[in-house]
Amino acid sequence: MKPEIHTHKLNSNITKNYIFLGLTTLDLTRGLWMIYLFTRGFSLIELGILEGVFHLTTFIMEIPTGIVADLWGRRLSRLLGRIIFLTSLGIMFWSYSFTLQLIGFIITAIGYNLESGAGEALLYDSMKELGIDKQYKQTAGYNNLIFEIGGIISFLIGGYLAVHMGYTWVFMPSMFITLISIFIVFTMYEPTITAHEQKRLKSLGWIGAMGVQTKKSFQVIKDRPKIAFLILFSELIFMFLTSLFFYLQTFWKGNGWNEFQIGLVLAATAVLSAFSGLKGSSIEKKIGEKGILLFAPLLLLVSLWGIAITTFAPYFFIITGLIDGLLYVAVQDYINKMIPSERRATVLSFQSMTFSFYMIIFFPVIGFFGDRYGLEYSFMGLAVIGTVMYLFYLLFTRKIFK
Numbered sequence: 001m002k003p004e005i006h007t008h009k010l011n012s013n014i015t016k017n018y019i020f021l022g023l024t025t026l027d028l029t030r031g032l033w034m035i036y037l038f039t040r041g042f043s044l045i046e047l048g049i050l051e052g053v054f055h056l057t058t059f060i061m062e063i064p065t066g067i068v069a070d071l072w073g074r075r076l077s078r079l080l081g082r083i084i085f086l087t088s089l090g091i092m093f094w095s096y097s098f099t100l101q102l103i104g105f106i107i108t109a110i111g112y113n114l115e116s117g118a119g120e121a122l123l124y125d126s127m128k129e130l131g132i133d134k135q136y137k138q139t140a141g142y143n144n145l146i147f148e149i150g151g152i153i154s155f156l157i158g159g160y161l162a163v164h165m166g167y168t169w170v171f172m173p174s175m176f177i178t179l180i181s182i183f184i185v186f187t188m189y190e191p192t193i194t195a196h197e198q199k200r201l202k203s204l205g206w207i208g209a210m211g212v213q214t215k216k217s218f219q220v221i222k223d224r225p226k227i228a229f230l231i232l233f234s235e236l237i238f239m240f241l242t243s244l245f246f247y248l249q250t251f252w253k254g255n256g257w258n259e260f261q262i263g264l265v266l267a268a269t270a271v272l273s274a275f276s277g278l279k280g281s282s283i284e285k286k287i288g289e290k291g292i293l294l295f296a297p298l299l300l301l302v303s304l305w306g307i308a309i310t311t312f313a314p315y316f317f318i319i320t321g322l323i324d325g326l327l328y329v330a331v332q333d334y335i336n337k338m339i340p341s342e343r344r345a346t347v348l349s350f351q352s353m354t355f356s357f358y359m360i361i362f363f364p365v366i367g368f369f370g371d372r373y374g375l376e377y378s379f380m381g382l383a384v385i386g387t388v389m390y391l392f393y394l395l396f397t398r399k400i401f402k
Helices: 003-025 033-039 044-072 074-094 098-130 133-164 168-186 195-202 205-223 225-254 259-278 280-309 313-337 341-373 375-400
Strands: none
Touching (some): 033 044, 033 074, 033 225, 044 074, 044 098, 044 205, 044 341, 074 098, 098 133, 133 168, 133 259, 225 280, 225 375, 259 313, 280 375
């Protein structure tokens, strides 16, 4: 292939990734699936189990699917993930059975695994091969902007359609948009930066390749302890944010809010996330990497207590959008700079696996206490846990930045 054609195809990955993200975030079910299943008669405990099983599956499958992306291609891995997601949407919409929903959540998790590290690895290595990887933080900011704009549209339109036209008009457009996103993945181009290592590992056979890739990826983290620090503590923060995202919806629905009203709060949160993600580089220049890593969890702690003990929970939740956008863009940039390309998808899978581990522990517990004592006590518990975690966080931050 001519060098100019190769370069053009790599450049087109960046544009196509923007389009792909725009389509995938136009998932109208994104902010509503928990309410949808709740209105169908599933209890908070059952919803907690479903989400827990989802994250248990992702925990188990993250490394194997990350290896699939590193050895057999990020494009193929992402494509399989989208096809599986389309299947899971159908199961969620049409099934009234808890068992079938359980199966649906398991395959949803596998689809998520196949996409989680693969898409980011495809984008970052395309930029690295082009020699523009220093621009990744800016690109990640645009990605987050697209993600949040898609979220705003999804929350508002999805909420409106659910209230005024029914959930058929929420799920069917989401399935159609997913089909279009599958086509976009077909047109993407696989970076060649890891081709030599892929060939070497494939010669070892499936089992041998998995063993070597896993060992070498763990070695990357061992040699760079800062990666482990960023993964462990950033994913803990994202666990708190995700738990609030889902359980506050159920809490507000139980207090008489409709889907459109809830969508307005989620949309406002997404606006702040998009803004902070775009301004991530500017904020870092002013307060530094250490400043970001200290400011984000402190703001989360304030928000947790505000949600737990005041009547202004929607406003404190909106504030968490600042944490989400800023931390996502900053941490992904910090981590990717330290990962060799040939291990990228696998190491990023460790990151997703850590998030799943936290969700397996906390999410069902929050649902259990919410069912037994009320979600107000669950939110109070999150605030207490967050306070204790923040003290440990300060201790480890001091050691990392000596």
